[in-house]
Amino acid sequence: MEMKRENHKGKALNLLRSRVCDPKFAFKALYNSPESNYSKLKFMISSSVTEACNNSILLLGPRGSGKISVLELVIRDLLDEYPDSISVIRLSGLLHGDDISAFKEIARQLCMEHQLLFSKSASFDDNSQFMVAMLKECGLAHKTVIFVLDEFDLFAQGKQRLLYSLLDAMQSVTSQAVVVGISCRLDADQLLEKRVRSRFSHRKLLFMPPSMEDSQSLLVHMLTIPVDSSFPRDYAIEFNRKVQNIVEDKRFKETFSNYLNFDSSVKHLLKFLFCAISHMDLKTGFLSLENFKTAFSSINRQPKLECLRNSSILELYILVCMKRLEVKEKSFCNFNSVMKEYKSIHDSFQTSDYYDRNVCLRAFEHLINRELICFADNRGHSLSVEYRPVKLLISSAELNQGLRAYHSCPAILQKLMDREG
Amino acid sequence: MNPEEAAQIPRRTTRSLASSSASTSNNASSAKVNSLEPLTINDLLVGGDPISLDELFSNFPGRSSQILEIVSLLGPLNTPMLPLFVYGGASTGKTSIILQLFRHLNRPLVYSSCRTSYNQRILFESILNQLHLHRKSSANGYSNAKRCERPSDFINFLREALTDAINNLKEKSAKLISGKTMAQGGIGNMIYLVFDNFQLVREWDKSSTLLPFLFNLYDLLKIPEVGLIFISNTSPDTFYSSNMGYVEPIPVYFPDYTDADIRKILSRNQADSKLYSSFLDVALRSFFRVTRQVDELSTAFKPLYEKYCEPLSDKRVFPNGDKDKDMKRKLFSHINPHITSSLNEIFKVSSHPSVEVENSKEANLKVNQRKLERREEIAKLDFHMSTSAKYLLISAFLASRNPATLDASLFDSKGGSHNRKRKRKPSEKVPERKESLEEELLMKGPGSFPLERLLAIFQCIVSVAEDSSDEDKQSGELMSDVLLQLSSLCNAKFIFKGRSCPIEGSVRYRSTVSEDLALKVARSLKFPLSSYLYKRT
Numbered sequence: 001m002e003m004k005r006e007n008h009k010g011k012a013l014n015l016l017r018s019r020v021c022d023p024k025f026a027f028k029a030l031y032n033s034p035e036s037n038y039s040k041l042k043f044m045i046s047s048s049v050t051e052a053c054n055n056s057i058l059l060l061g062p063r064g065s066g067k068i069s070v071l072e073l074v075i076r077d078l079l080d081e082y083p084d085s086i087s088v089i090r091l092s093g094l095l096h097g098d099d100i101s102a103f104k105e106i107a108r109q110l111c112m113e114h115q116l117l118f119s120k121s122a123s124f125d126d127n128s129q130f131m132v133a134m135l136k137e138c139g140l141a142h143k144t145v146i147f148v149l150d151e152f153d154l155f156a157q158g159k160q161r162l163l164y165s166l167l168d169a170m171q172s173v174t175s176q177a178v179v180v181g182i183s184c185r186l187d188a189d190q191l192l193e194k195r196v197r198s199r200f201s202h203r204k205l206l207f208m209p210p211s212m213e214d215s216q217s218l219l220v221h222m223l224t225i226p227v228d229s230s231f232p233r234d235y236a237i238e239f240n241r242k243v244q245n246i247v248e249d250k251r252f253k254e255t256f257s258n259y260l261n262f263d264s265s266v267k268h269l270l271k272f273l274f275c276a277i278s279h280m281d282l283k284t285g286f287l288s289l290e291n292f293k294t295a296f297s298s299i300n301r302q303p304k305l306e307c308l309r310n311s312s313i314l315e316l317y318i319l320v321c322m323k324r325l326e327v328k329e330k331s332f333c334n335f336n337s338v339m340k341e342y343k344s345i346h347d348s349f350q351t352s353d354y355y356d357r358n359v360c361l362r363a364f365e366h367l368i369n370r371e372l373i374c375f376a377d378n379r380g381h382s383l384s385v386e387y388r389p390v391k392l393l394i395s396s397a398e399l400n401q402g403l404r405a406y407h408s409c410p411a412i413l414q415k416l417m418d419r420e421g
Numbered sequence: 422m423n424p425e426e427a428a429q430i431p432r433r434t435t436r437s438l439a440s441s442s443a444s445t446s447n448n449a450s451s452a453k454v455n456s457l458e459p460l461t462i463n464d465l466l467v468g469g470d471p472i473s474l475d476e477l478f479s480n481f482p483g484r485s486s487q488i489l490e491i492v493s494l495l496g497p498l499n500t501p502m503l504p505l506f507v508y509g510g511a512s513t514g515k516t517s518i519i520l521q522l523f524r525h526l527n528r529p530l531v532y533s534s535c536r537t538s539y540n541q542r543i544l545f546e547s548i549l550n551q552l553h554l555h556r557k558s559s560a561n562g563y564s565n566a567k568r569c570e571r572p573s574d575f576i577n578f579l580r581e582a583l584t585d586a587i588n589n590l591k592e593k594s595a596k597l598i599s600g601k602t603m604a605q606g607g608i609g610n611m612i613y614l615v616f617d618n619f620q621l622v623r624e625w626d627k628s629s630t631l632l633p634f635l636f637n638l639y640d641l642l643k644i645p646e647v648g649l650i651f652i653s654n655t656s657p658d659t660f661y662s663s664n665m666g667y668v669e670p671i672p673v674y675f676p677d678y679t680d681a682d683i684r685k686i687l688s689r690n691q692a693d694s695k696l697y698s699s700f701l702d703v704a705l706r707s708f709f710r711v712t713r714q715v716d717e718l719s720t721a722f723k724p725l726y727e728k729y730c731e732p733l734s735d736k737r738v739f740p741n742g743d744k745d746k747d748m749k750r751k752l753f754s755h756i757n758p759h760i761t762s763s764l765n766e767i768f769k770v771s772s773h774p775s776v777e778v779e780n781s782k783e784a785n786l787k788v789n790q791r792k793l794e795r796r797e798e799i800a801k802l803d804f805h806m807s808t809s810a811k812y813l814l815i816s817a818f819l820a821s822r823n824p825a826t827l828d829a830s831l832f833d834s835k836g837g838s839h840n841r842k843r844k845r846k847p848s849e850k851v852p853e854r855k856e857s858l859e860e861e862l863l864m865k866g867p868g869s870f871p872l873e874r875l876l877a878i879f880q881c882i883v884s885v886a887e888d889s890s891d892e893d894k895q896s897g898e899l900m901s902d903v904l905l906q907l908s909s910l911c912n913a914k915f916i917f918k919g920r921s922c923p924i925e926g927s928v929r930y931r932s933t934v935s936e937d938l939a940l941k942v943a944r945s946l947k948f949p950l951s952s953y954l955y956k957r958t
Contacts, residue, residue: 010497013496013497013500014496014497014499014500017496017500017501017502018500018501018645020503021501021502021503021645022501022645063666063667063668064668068640092573092641094572094630094633094634094637094665095571095572095573095576095634096573097630101571101573105573108577151665184666267668268668270503271503271668271669271671274494274502274503274671275494275671278493278494278496279493298490298671298672298673298674299671299672301656301672301674303656303657303658303659304656306656306674306676307510307656309676309677310510310676310677310713311713312709312710312711312712312713313709313710313711314710314711314712332864334864336864337864353710355711355764355765356765356766358768359711359764359765359767359768362712362767362768363711363712366511366712366714369511369654369655370510370654370655371655371656371659383866383917383931384866384917384933386866387864387865387866387867
């Protein structure tokens with residue numbers, strides 16, 4: 001009996017984790033209504049399949065809003081409905097941005113679909129002719145080819161040969177093709193050349209991040225475990241009730257809205273859920289408000305302040321010297337000038353922390369590795385480290401905050417910062 | 422590219438290889454092949470004896486919360502995960518904790534470091550080699566499993582390799598379940614890819630496409646049985662670029678160790694822990710102000726601890742042996758003067774001093790601090806250079822330091838030291854101009870000079886040396902390999918070679934040695950460097 005109880009807690013955890021890691025589950029829930037993008041997209045593609053015509057559409061929206069997931073859901077459903085009349089070619093602007101590799105990839109995927117032999121040494125012209133020929137054949141066989149062009153804006157750089165030949169082939173030969181472009185740039189269609197744009201239908205579907213209420217109901221939906229035979233009934237009901245309690249708690253609402261203020265896309269929400277679920281206490285088997293609080297603090301970090309907290313006191317001295325030089329409006333700052341400032345501070349205040357030049361140089365290099373300062377010149381390395389100009393990558397407010405939070409900060413540093421600022 | 426194709430590509434061979442008989446090379450290669458067994462999927466595990474979580478906690482003091490966080494994010498066996506981004510300062514234990522954690526969890530791991538796989542192609546091929554369980558041997562001509570340069574090829578190969586490996590794992594675990602009871606729960610169905618030293622990827626070529634590609638790899642693959650872990654020295658915000666976005670992985674932060682943690686770490690494996698902790702009481706606080714990295718502290722403490730323990734064997738200081746009540750105070754008073762000087766040498770990797778220097782140092786043990794410092798200043802040059810390289814280094818230093826207009830007066834055909842009296846008087850410069858000149862020296866750094874000027878100065882100096890020295894064995898040899906010496910000095914980064922500018926003509930060089938080093942080199946040659954230096958003050 002004990003084993004069984006342990007088992008279902010672990011099972012619940014597994015279920016939740018696989019739900020969160022699979023974005024399609026989330027988007028299916030979100031886009032269930034008939035007015036949603038999912039239904040519109042499905043209608044559009046299925047009508048071009050049934051009516052044997054060509055079509056093109058752009059899916060636009062910020063990153064993580066579910067464009068690809070919704071498209072994959074639509075394609076999956078269509079493949080179920082029309083098993084033999086659809087083939088899918090997937091390209092990504094990041095990987096296949098140049099036309100040569102794009103055509104090669106198209107040819108490779110077409111060969112794989114239709115069990116033809118793919119030759120790696122085929123030239124660009126061979127591949128493009130092959131594609132046109134295949135489109136014609138598929139058109140004659142009443143088979144629709146769906147081209148999924150991810151990162152569409154990257155295809156629109158350069159000469160746009162792929163886009164032109166694809167859209168041109170769709171218009172000239174007897175083909176049945178649907179071109180779906182996906183992009184995070186909301187002006188992706190403005191990037192198209194005139195001749196390409198004229199062949200592109202101006203259909204766009206916008207994927208906007210969900211509102212706060214929708215996000216909340218999505219969260220509840222994702223965290224509700226099914227009350228059926230896979231889980232003991234009372235455990236499932238208790239679990240869902242606890243989730244409902246958490247969601248209605250005022251503190252949770254505050255944390256949640258803080259989190260979504262930064263980025264309200266669904267993927268970001270899924271990250272939050274993943275962190276919270278992974279901290280679920282397996283002894284009790286239920287989620288608690290603490291899990292969500294831990295998730296919030298572990299995802300929202302302040303990296304520069306963390307770096308400052310990790311620095312040694314000598315490194316803080318160097319940062320304060322650089323800040324003082326900046327305030328004095330010395331336009332040009334390198335290691336030697338920082339050393340001069342360091343020496344002048346030591347002379348005027350008689351600090352106990354006065355170290356050799358090579359020790360300071362090493363601390364300086366630590367700061368560069370931590371990305372608290374960086375070199376200001378890009379022209380290569382014809383000068384050694386001591387002479388290259390450097391600049392600070394943190395603001396004086398951050399430096400002040402870091403100094404205050406540092407647990408054994410020498411008072412002299414605070415005084416120096418305050419005196420200038 | 423399959424192995425046959427690899428063997429048929431004509432390879433350049435050395436003469437010795439071509440001249441060795443074919444039979445011996447065949448025997449050698451077949452012997453080698455027999456001794457190495459083919460790799461199995463179990464070789465993807467970290468290996469070693471299994472360790473428990475408590476051992477892991479005790480091996481890594483101060484890291485228990487990070488270990489627990491990573492364990493909970495990885496989840497139980499066979500659960501999917503979103504990509505993780507582990508970051509923290511240097512030597513905070515990220516790589517070793519991840520590897521030991523996988524040893525504890527006993528799950529297959531594909532580890533690649535972006536330091537040893539220093540460009541895109543090598544990274545891709547190393548990952549594919551591991552997934553294909555491919556070992557480079559003479560049988561396959563030390564080639565990789567697949568030739569892969571572009572991300573588009575990599576994603577296809579990776580998908581195939583991962584699906585094969587995962588099916589392999591599934592068969593294995595199916596056999597385990599159907600067979601006897603599982604001993605340790607099996608190794609699961611998931612494969613984890615670890616990218617170490619990820620911060621180096623930002624500086625590669627094509628990093629603008631590679632970084633978004635790797636961060637989006639989980640979404641592109643759409644295989645739930647893959648876990649991705651990125652390890653980096655810098656935080657995720659240093660990876661932002663204006664080119665392209667990606668969904669950020671989940672951050673896991675490794676803060677630097679606190680005071681107490683460092684004490685625990687350094688006290689491990691010490692023979693006498695009480696003695697060591699009293700040593701740390703004395704030394705740690707001051708060293709902690711300079712650096713907080715464990716590796717630097719441990720290197721600095723080793724010689725200091727030996728020094729600290731010295732009086733224990735000295736009968737004069739401790740007549741009662743270990744039972745002296747004032748032990749701590751006496752040891753403290755012994756070590757105290759050395760701490761400050763050791764602090765200033767903390768990052769120096771010193772060469773071993775010769776025995777005579779050691780003896781003389783012991784004799785002067787009662788000398789106070791200042792003399793010790795001065796003694797270091799006049800230390801000898803502790804690496805060897807040939808005479809012509811030394812002269813070349815000095816001439817480069819002079820060429821960078823002195824303005825070109827002074828060459829004529831400093832170096833005439835005879836050497837020029839007796840012309841100093843007729844040199845123009847040092848003008849009384851206004852103090853502000855002095856200061857601005859000094860600042861210029863600080864800011865701009867050493868000047869650059871063309872090759873002809875360097876060779877001219879070199880020739881002058883060498884002719885002076887030949888005149889003044891009685892040995893004539895040096896007469897012809899110094900000039901012969903000057904250009905060779907110049908290129909080796911450039912490789913050693915004593916001289917920087919600038920890019921050739923089409924307007925200015927020839928390549929310009931710049932000397933990077935400090936004045937101390939130049940003085941040391943000059944002293945070893947008995948060359949009066951200071952008389953040639955242009956004094957700006």
